Amino acid sequence: MAKQTKLSPWDIVQIARHAERPNITDYVRLLCDDFVELHGDRLFGDDRGLIGGFATIGGVKVVLIGHRKGRGIEENIEANFGMANPEGYRKAMRLMRLAEKYGLPVVSFVDTPGAYPGSEAEARGQAEAIAHNLEFMSTLKTPIVVVVCGEGGSGGALGIAVGDRVLMLQNAVYSVISPEGCASILWRDGTKAALAAETLKITADSLKSLGIIDAIVPEPAGGAHADPSATASAVKKAVLACIAELKRLSLEELVEQRYAKFSAMGRF
Amino acid sequence: MSWFEKPAEAPVRVPTEAIWAVCPSCKAYIAKDVWRAADRVCPRCNHHDRLSCRERVALLSDAGSFKELNAGVSFNDPLKFTDASGAYADKAKATVAKTGVGESVLTGTAEIEKIGVVLGVMDFKFLGGSLGSGTGERILLAAEKAMEFKRPLIIVSASGGARMHEGIVSLMQMAKTCAAIARVKEAGLPYISILTDPTTGGVSASYAMVGDLNIAEPKALIGFAGRRVIEQTIKQKLPDDFQTAEYTLAHGFVDHIVPRKEMKSFLAKILRYAGF
Numbered sequence: 001m002a003k004q005t006k007l008s009p010w011d012i013v014q015i016a017r018h019a020e021r022p023n024i025t026d027y028v029r030l031l032c033d034d035f036v037e038l039h040g041d042r043l044f045g046d047d048r049g050l051i052g053g054f055a056t057i058g059g060v061k062v063v064l065i066g067h068r069k070g071r072g073i074e075e076n077i078e079a080n081f082g083m084a085n086p087e088g089y090r091k092a093m094r095l096m097r098l099a100e101k102y103g104l105p106v107v108s109f110v111d112t113p114g115a116y117p118g119s120e121a122e123a124r125g126q127a128e129a130i131a132h133n134l135e136f137m138s139t140l141k142t143p144i145v146v147v148v149c150g151e152g153g154s155g156g157a158l159g160i161a162v163g164d165r166v167l168m169l170q171n172a173v174y175s176v177i178s179p180e181g182c183a184s185i186l187w188r189d190g191t192k193a194a195l196a197a198e199t200l201k202i203t204a205d206s207l208k209s210l211g212i213i214d215a216i217v218p219e220p221a222g223g224a225h226a227d228p229s230a231t232a233s234a235v236k237k238a239v240l241a242c243i244a245e246l247k248r249l250s251l252e253e254l255v256e257q258r259y260a261k262f263s264a265m266g267r268f
Numbered sequence: 269m270s271w272f273e274k275p276a277e278a279p280v281r282v283p284t285e286a287i288w289a290v291c292p293s294c295k296a297y298i299a300k301d302v303w304r305a306a307d308r309v310c311p312r313c314n315h316h317d318r319l320s321c322r323e324r325v326a327l328l329s330d331a332g333s334f335k336e337l338n339a340g341v342s343f344n345d346p347l348k349f350t351d352a353s354g355a356y357a358d359k360a361k362a363t364v365a366k367t368g369v370g371e372s373v374l375t376g377t378a379e380i381e382k383i384g385v386v387l388g389v390m391d392f393k394f395l396g397g398s399l400g401s402g403t404g405e406r407i408l409l410a411a412e413k414a415m416e417f418k419r420p421l422i423i424v425s426a427s428g429g430a431r432m433h434e435g436i437v438s439l440m441q442m443a444k445t446c447a448a449i450a451r452v453k454e455a456g457l458p459y460i461s462i463l464t465d466p467t468t469g470g471v472s473a474s475y476a477m478v479g480d481l482n483i484a485e486p487k488a489l490i491g492f493a494g495r496r497v498i499e500q501t502i503k504q505k506l507p508d509d510f511q512t513a514e515y516t517l518a519h520g521f522v523d524h525i526v527p528r529k530e531m532k533s534f535l536a537k538i539l540r541y542a543g544f
Contacts, residue, residue: 115473117493117501122511125521127472127492131446135478138447139454154430154439155473155492162443176430176439176470186351186432200435201347210346212436262447263408265440266401268344 007171009203010194013179015171016151020225022232023082024051024066024109027149030232031239032057035064038098041090044124049080049116050088050160052095057107058240063099065092065160066109069150082151083116086129089159093133096140105143105243108160113178115156130159137162138262139255143246145239148172148213149224152202164258165242166212168204169231170219174212175202212265214242291315307528316485316528318465320367321374321391324424328532329378329387337377337386338409342370343402349433356433360395367394371402372427375410377417381536383544386414388423392466397427399470400434404441407475411448420458420539421449425476429469442474449475458542460535463490463513463522481523481538484513485531490522 007015015021028035037053039046052065067084070076092108099106115126137144137160146163152174168174177185179197184190201207204216217238220227246254289303290296293315298306307327308317319327325334342364349356364370372394378387388410390397407423414421430438452459461479463472466489473492476482484490491511499506509515516522526534 115492117497119498119502119504119506119510122491122493122498123519125477125519127490128477128521130473130492131442131475131477134443134446134474135450135453138443139450155442155470158439158442159473162447174436176435177432182432186353188352192352199347199349199351200432202436207436210437212440259447259451262440262444265444266344266346266404266434266437268346268401 008194009173009197010179012171012203013173013197015223016173018223018225019071021150022224022228023069023071023111023150025068025071026228027066027109027232027235028055028064030229031236032064033059038095039091041087041094043090044087047085047088047091048078049082049112050084050092052092054104055107058236060105060240060243062105062107062243063095064107064109065095067112067160069111080116082112083114084112084156084159085116085118085121086124086126089115089129089133092160093136096137100140100142103142105145105246106140107239108144108146108163110146110148110152110157110161110174111150112153112156113151114153115159130155133159134162138258141251141255143243143254144258145242145246147217147235147239148174149235153178162258162262164246164254164261165214167215167217167235167238167242168207168213169217169224169235170204171223172204173202174207175200292317309528314486314527316465316487318392318426320393321369321389324389325374325376325378325387327528328389328422328424328535329380330382333379334387335377337375337413338406339370341402341405341409343400344434344437346401346437347433347435349435351433359433363394367391369394371406372397372400373403373406373423375406377413377419380532380539383420383536383539384417385420385422385539386410386417388421390424390426390471392426392428395431397425397471398429398431399427399438399441399474400431401437401441403431404444407445408448411445411452414452414457415455418455418457420460420542420544421452422460422462422535423475424462424464425467425471426464427467427469427471427476429471439470442470445475446478449478453480458539458544460538462531463516464488466490468492468494477521480542482521483531483534484516484522484525486513486525486527488513490516
């Protein structure tokens, strides 16, 4: 563990993107006693880059949603490398509506390079889909626990990340823009990504001190991929603690606190 | 010295900038007084040039009715950000001095054909209209003021998206503004979004896209991802009309495209339908 504190933000980016890093499929397998996947946004299709369904975690029934990265090229092509299309965000909203209706907490796993920047995604309203989720999640009358478990890529991440509690794995990153993108725009030099990663303050430690996330979930030495089971148990423990805590609040208090939490961000 | 050996002298220059404006779209020369009278809409190609927030306020609200709110809320530098061109704080300070507004959105109370509203107008000249924490805070406070006064909220967007220099704090302004807008709607108050050139990235993916009505100016660039990024992703060239207001309307995300000259009366008409 002591070694990990010396990692640079750019090192952490590499861990967050590691091909063997546990993805949502792993978390479903390691974390859930049961999972019933629910498909489709009822408007266009079923996004394979953002999945969700009913899940039971440590005996607690929840609605679980999350970006899906694959393992290996074929699975990743199917999952679009975790880059969701508008129908993914709309499916997430549909499932969160069900969560509210059935009184289930939402657990949301964030792991995406960003929302898919494709022409079809634009045509179907990528911006509108994300925007509506932000609005909708801010008033949802059920607890929302977010786990940034890999890459928190900009609006595509935030589109399912407006939570009462936002947890972040020790070696996850969460950023307004990729370090490479920022480097090529502000430094006009894509090779300055390591510098951009440091300047953007995208690691769990930095985001905790900025008040953006609530808690850091520790990873085993070597990173989450070194011991997925241990990682999943740590995530499970943290998520269940958050749910238990949030369930003590009335739904009105819950929504009021969520509003207070996000409206205080960037108020200095 | 014969004439052909004479060093080329600078020809007598007509100070064209003083008399002529050049349409950024069709490059036509337009007499400046004509350009101003047309509120910077090109009489030849109908290009709607970008306006400053104060020009926009003057265009949309009854004369003298605008009262700025929260002028003291300005930019923040939570990351102490410095890039290749220097410190963000210095750049932001210079922008405040240049534009005379403290953030990329100017907010206030105003009247539109005597209907009281809360108005927010973004200014692209302020760091590309980027969504900083001060921008988000001003919009949230404007939304809360709309609820306090039971007035419609109108936001005119002009923005490239999030402000990278404020990193994750900028990203969170998307959630923050949308939370405030959701409350305005829950209070039964109208929220009208006007999308002007350009409305992209984090602003299109937050408050600009969730109006009761989304109204656009002709030909405004509206979209989530940048054209270059999309072309690189799909490895195809995109059509010229991609992400224009007209494209956005055809795909169902904008209610109406309204020429600049008619925007104020159109807004008033909508607000009367909404019961104001």
